[in-house]
Amino acid sequence: MSTITPDRNLTILDAPSNLGLRPPAEDVIPGCYKAPWALRDNGLVARLGAADAGTLVPPRYVATWKPGDGVRNGRAIADYTRRLAARVAGIRESGGFPVLLGGDCSILLGPALALRRTGRYGVAYLDAHTDFRHLGNSPHVGAAAGEDLALVTGRGDDYLTDIDGLRPYVRDEDVIVLGVRDDEDVQELAADDIAYVAGNDIPLEAAERVLVRDDLDGFWIHVDADVLDPSVVSAVDSPSPGGLTGDQLADLVRGLVALPGAAGIQVTILDPDLDEDGSQAATLTDILVSALT
Numbered sequence: 224m225s226t227i228t229p230d231r232n233l234t235i236l237d238a239p240s241n242l243g244l245r246p247p248a249e250d251v252i253p254g255c256y257k258a259p260w261a262l263r264d265n266g267l268v269a270r271l272g273a274a275d276a277g278t279l280v281p282p283r284y285v286a287t288w289k290p291g292d293g294v295r296n297g298r299a300i301a302d303y304t305r306r307l308a309a310r311v312a313g314i315r316e317s318g319g320f321p322v323l324l325g326g327d328c329s330i331l332l333g334p335a336l337a338l339r340r341t342g343r344y345g346v347a348y349l350d351a352h353t354d355f356r357h358l359g360n361s362p363h364v365g366a367a368a369g370e371d372l373a374l375v376t377g378r379g380d381d382y383l384t385d386i387d388g389l390r391p392y393v394r395d396e397d398v399i400v401l402g403v404r405d406d407e408d409v410q411e412l413a414a415d416d417i418a419y420v421a422g423n424d425i426p427l428e429a430a431e432r433v434l435v436r437d438d439l440d441g442f443w444i445h446v447d448a449d450v451l452d453p454s455v456v457s458a459v460d461s462p463s464p465g466g467l468t469g470d471q472l473a474d475l476v477r478g479l480v481a482l483p484g485a486a487g488i489q490v491t492i493l494d495p496d497l498d499e500d501g502s503q504a505a506t507l508t509d510i511l512v513s514a515l516t
Contacts, residue, residue: 234319243329243368254496261504307333325491342440345397441484476514
């Protein structure tokens with residue numbers, strides 16, 4: 224592995240795409256695109272002492288979809304992936320440590336593509352769900368936020384999974400899923416030899432064994448807010464009991480960022496429309512500040 228250490232020149236880029244989610248109700252657009260604003264309103268940029276790389280505006284969200292249509296907003300996601308990859312690459316080339324504020328989990332495709340263009344990278348996937356739906360295990364695909372781990376590991380349509388002929392962006396053996404809480408999903412990971420730690424007792428050493436290796440150039444960190452227990456943050460599209468406390472998540476992220484090869488981090492799925500008084504955005508901001516400073 225190359226001698227990469229975490230660059231603490233934190234650089235925040237808003238990636239407010241909701242393209243990968245299904246509508247939460249008829250004629251309702253998923254509200255996670257507002258999450259970067261909510262985190263910024265709580266002073267995240269200043270509290271981290273971070274550089275501000277602005278916003279990458281996503282294409283228009285189209286709600287209409289039916290089984291057989293393929294990935295909802297798929298072509299728009301592919302376009303956004305290419306542009307996000309370029310922005311992430313630019314941050315890293317200038318010496319910054321990218322901190323992406325999503326948006327939904329499909330933004331993972333952008334940094335995965337950016338890193339794949341420069342070497343072999345893994346993913347620390349902190350999420351209550353595996354997001355591993357694909358046509359090999361489901362009758363149809365639909366919302367990329369429930370398929371993004373499958374997509375970055377090469378399972379899906381070429382226009383999403385094989386941009387520039389680089390499939391897979393991440394190899395199965397270079398992924399570890401942390402905090403997943405669905406037994407059926409865990410069985411699917413095990414069948415494909417993807418490492419995981421279920422529940423909320425997550426030793427950092429488990430991630431280190433997968434991600435800090437001589438044949439890897441580094442790894443990306445994905446944090447879905449639903450990895451937290453709903454008693455901490457419930458303003459997500461699919462809350463699941465049994466998750467991490469705020470302190471547990473802060474400790475885990477702090478440990479991951481300190482590992483050799485940490486290449487950047489993204490935070491996804493917080494929905495301010497479900498956080499009427501803004502208290503959950505404030506809580507998530509506090510967790511991120513604790514983890515990254």
